[in-house]
Amino acid sequence: MDLVFPHTFVPWFRSVAPYIHAHRGKTFVVAIAGELIAAGKLSTFAQDLALIHAMGIKVVLVHGFRPQVEEQLAAKGHVSRFSHGMRVTDPVALDCAQEAAGQLRYEIEAAFSQGLPNTPMAGSQIRVVSGNFITARPVGIVDGVDFQHTGLVRKIDAPGIRRAVDFGALVMLSPFGFSPTGEAFNLSMEDVAASTAIALQADKLIYITEVKGIPLDPSDPDSDIDQELALADAEKLLASLPNPTQPTDTAFYLQHAVKAGKNGVDRVHIVPFSVDGSILMESFTHDGVGTMIVDEKLESLREATSDDVGGVLQLIEPFEKDGTLVKRDRTEIERDIGHYTVIEHDGVIFGCAALYPYPEARTAEMAALTVSPHVQGQGDGERILKRIEQRAKSMGFDSIFVLTTRTMHWFIKRGFQQVDADWLPEARKRKYNWDRRSQVLVKKLS
Structure with missing residues (x-):
């Protein structure tokens, strides 16, 4: 067993203490791409989020399910259809989305129920609350394409979510919403997360994604990332980019980050799940590991x-x-x-x-x-x-x-x-x- 030496542990712990003080009592909306779960990283991510929760931070978790829905559709021999960067949700796709969401909610609840001794989850006692917090509306017909059961967020039950997180629970939202008539709509994780952060006026919106952040050179996805991007600069960059069709397109997450920033969310982060502990490093170190979009330079x-x-x-x-x-x-x-x-x-x-x-x-x-x-x-x-x-x-x-x-x-x-x-x-x-x-x-x- 490796020893933890005071000359390394103590300075490190002191260096993160200012962030612990600054974030206590704040609200984080954390959105995870379904690819994180498909990559087998849910267990360690849950441990990291449990640490954040234990530090007195109020957490709302939004999960995606793109690869899981694709898997369900493939099993049924059904072909996916996309247009304008959104899934066309026909009745078969809606059934697959509901099945995938139900399975993922079960897996996420199980991950936060871990309590083995000698693990970060020991004694965590996190209560996961989910429910019909989202009212949705249909996308409708766009440029002749009928999106059927694909929807957009109409309203978030912010008071209900606040009551749950104030009680100490972790609120989990799936990318589903319901109309006032009870009709179900398949939503995007990115839209749900941004809308929730805006409704709550969250202190942070954090996307844990398959991309490493916003590249300094958008024409070269392998270029270094821009660690801090002013909201005004992010808007200019977004206006210069083509409409996204894939989650790996620079504009894909950026469009939702800009929307949240323009509507009162002070800090939006785009962070890679490929880096172990990325949400901890982004939240508790000076430079972080992803891109932070802010209304003005943070310094x-x-x-x-x-x-x-x-x-x-x-x-x-x-x-x-x-x-x-x-x-x-x-x-x-x-x-x-x-x-x-x-x-x-x-x-x-x-x-x-x-x-x-x-x-x-x-x-x-x-x-x-x-x-x-x-x-x-x-x-x-x-x-x-x-x-x-x-x-x-x-x-x-x-x-x-x-x-x-x-x-x-x-x-x-x-x-x-x-x-x-x-x-x-x-x-x-x-x-x-x-x-x-x-x-x-x-x-x-x-």
Whole structure:
């Protein structure tokens, strides 16, 4: 049996903790392609989703069943028909879809009922709830093609789903809907997932798919993926692509991601099921493994609010412990939070700095400049510094200064000059710790 060593486990666990805090109580709509189940990955995926559920995240699971329906049709000697990227659901195809959905619901419920000792499912106690949460309407006749029992989502019972997830259940939706007259319609997993995420105003919509994400070069599916795509850019890309006919077409999942993004879902992910643990890596690491479509770039540089106190404390604590920063208690940070600028990514604070004004000397101190070790070297420190300089200029100051014991060269490279401690404003000089012997560095603001 392999040992888990503290020098690897502890830093890793600390690195994911900000995401655990950020996602707790949030709602994720997770859509899985039927190909995931056909590939034999349901058991491990259920374990990963159980971990997400255990972290206090509310989960709605939507499953697809394309390969399973194809298998049922082939067994009956019936040929599939597609048009406009949708299945034409005749009575035989409808029967096959219902049989496939029933079998998959059974398999999914069984997967979440696992409880073997020494597995991630031990003690999970996940209750799976499904029901008639979807009202559908027929696609009808399009360009002369009668889609028969193929439908589109008309309405999602959002209050009913919320009651179930608030009770602690995992809600499972099959791609079926019913009309007010009780007629059944075969829906697409992608449409159901996007419509559900919009109705719930979910925090995340995650497609676990047979594709690895949105390629940087749509003409070359094997090119590297675009890890983060702004919604406006995603719309432009979608407009430039031909209408999709296959799930592997770039526009296939992108069209649903754009629809969700335009209707209030902040983050939509397209993630490959071929990567083991992809949903965990996408949700709990900085870069993830798929493509994230967001209404704007996730990295946000802004002034801090009272809601950021906990994130700032968590960020600076390791640097206080090793002596890089002076110890600040929570009361002090709560009092001074208006002085702070923070940089965040996907709701997690990765950098901060405070600006303390000394108007009588026409200068201000930049303090507690911190960037998480997990993202150092990406320029976040310089972005925070520039924002602090802008704030100081707008307040009419001629300079900013810092006190440091370990990072003097970083500041000198960025235009700071070392001065004697006697240079400090009188009010700051009275608080100067002569035992710490911090270097004083000043930068004039042009």
